[in-house]
Amino acid sequence: MPVEQHNLVNTDLHIAAQNDIQAVAAWLAEYQDSPQTLKSYRREAERLLLWLSRENKQLNHVDREILRQFENFLMDPQPSEYWVGPTKPRHHPNWRPFRGGLSPASRRQSLVILQGLFDWLVEAGWVSRNPFKLMRDKSRRLNNQIQRIERYFERELWEWLWQWINQPPHEQSSRALYEHARRRFIFAFAYLLAPRISEMANTQMLDFQQSEGRWWWVVVGKGSKLARIPVPDDMLTCLRQWRGALGLPGLPEHQEQSPVIRALDKQRRISDNQLYRLIKGAFTDAAEALEAQNGKPAYISALRQATPHWLRHTSITHQAQSGVSLRYLAESARHARLDTTTRYLHSEEAEWHREQQRHRLGGTAPKARIEPL
Template sequence: MTQAPLQPAPPMPARLGDAAPTDVRIQAESDADAVAHWLAEYQDSPQTLRAYRREAKRLLLWLEEQGAYLHDVDREALRRFEAFLAAPPVAWTGPSRPENHPDWRPFRGALSPASRRQALVILQGLFSWLVEAGWVRHNPFRLMRDKSRRLNNQQMRVERYLEGELWDWFWQWLNRPQSEDVTPRQRYERKRLCFVFGFAYLLAPRVSEMATARMDDFFSREGRIWWRVVGKGGKQADVPVPEDFLECLSQWRATLGLTAMPGHEEPTPLIRALDGQREIGDNQLYRLIRQAFNRAAVALEEENGEPAHVHTLRRATPHWLRHTSITHQAQAGINLHYLAESARHSRLDTTSRYLHTEDARWHTEQQRHRLSRTEPPH
């Protein structure tokens, strides 16, 4: 890809390798077709599908520029692609845009080490599937030295979250009184943001789960309020609702001109557009949250806040709110088993990545080790 503007691409580059395998077990005529078959396995999980499609498309676009195909990817090509992810050319980067937009680019910038690792984990799965499908002859990831360590996403400690002090400042900033001359729209937008962040912090939803939530997803059972959510992989779960969320919900419904709690059958959108009626898409919700983080970063910088906190706000994405919620719940002492249930993790070791409490205890214990092993004379 040259420095010329990148033109909008079709859903996937449709190219067929000159030496494509002959023992193929899928109905595909191009690399794009083969990848589409793989993606079809994830149709029931929209978030996973979106992430997998993004990484596969980046790889196919890169191969197209190299004049290569999936069956050409060997260990050396994989090494070059890793370097490309760490520093994509300027022509490949730009602000977030729909794919049909003339300014769309595959990247917003260089990927962090964690994002590169995630991309490689996804593509490793793609190549394993393509080998079984007979589309490629080998999986180049099998030649990667120390692969189990480099591609292990499960054991990495979660670091992308807002520390307690920063969250407290952010929540207070978000709830500061508005001036009396604000417009009704500005007042509505602020109320909506407060609800969005309260929802995200108290119940740890994914962005897609927030966007698709309905009023009657909240219900009473044995005098207790629960949130019924269909999450990753189409799995349904009931999550206990804390009291603070009920207050957030009541205030938001008052803004919408509704009673404090949803009725038994009220299948209307929970988070709504400016007209107070229509639902809001997850892409729009993502942008609203990102914009709020960026405005907060500016405000904190103007208040001479900690530079590290300003940097965190500028980097923060909506998914950081889920990390923040789970981390703070763990720090509050919520039992690991219940925390995993609320987070809807299928494995406890996934939830254990959020346990930073041991770090504090470890640090305190380490203070016993001193340069002088005896008490100084008085």
């Protein structure tokens, strides 16, 4: 599915670009230090460029009506045989940019990203306007800060999932036992420290460090920012158990330079994509197990649609529900803005719900004497 390149002459350019592809590439270059952000931004920009090419349009043609058409397209990419297909490597002939139509949350996220793209292109002199500014309901759809985090596992579901993960494997071969131990550690790591998928995949043993008797996880996160996160005792226990499965003693030594999460050879690190697939596979297996137990349909559905990032959302949400203060929660989550962290706070909703229970149909409030009319 090639993207046609369209030349555009602009004397007020502030970037070295000859066509839309090069202009978007210049924007993406700003995110080279954030691999996961770059990956998601590239995906949304590529979808837009492919659609514009198919419509024989360029970025500077996009107005409010074209943007409306693109929104509808994201909801239902047609013709489906051209746009939709199973996961394939990017250069595979059967690669397609969509697995299916995007959900409302995914469409909103796509528009948020593309709004930022157009803001940048206006400043770069590549386009003259940002059509997203014309959206009447822009604040509802494009301001992600006002959206509460809903893509997480309720505590009851998480407790079932953790119990399920800890069940011994049916097969007792060395490989099955190793894969079981690895899956258990991955989920413990994800829940207790709230890493992003790339941070977890890239963690080295030396990133777990002890200082004055306390253990910390040192991580280079989004935007190449260095952070130091307290390691809870449960995480230390799981780390010891995982190192035992790797044939390693106790807790990491000083400057022990080796990957934490490893391939089947117990030596090589696994890639972000491999880790992603391991977690998604666990969700699928868990959904089937819960369905066999006649579990709640909503929980089964949550497991089927969950992505690995749900574990980060779950970790932060459950920490908030456990009473971790907003200040420390923001530090652990490594959010640049405090209002990002507040999206995980559901305490006001719970309090509101409790208060609302005072409003009854009758029988709980003092009865006033009703005078005859």
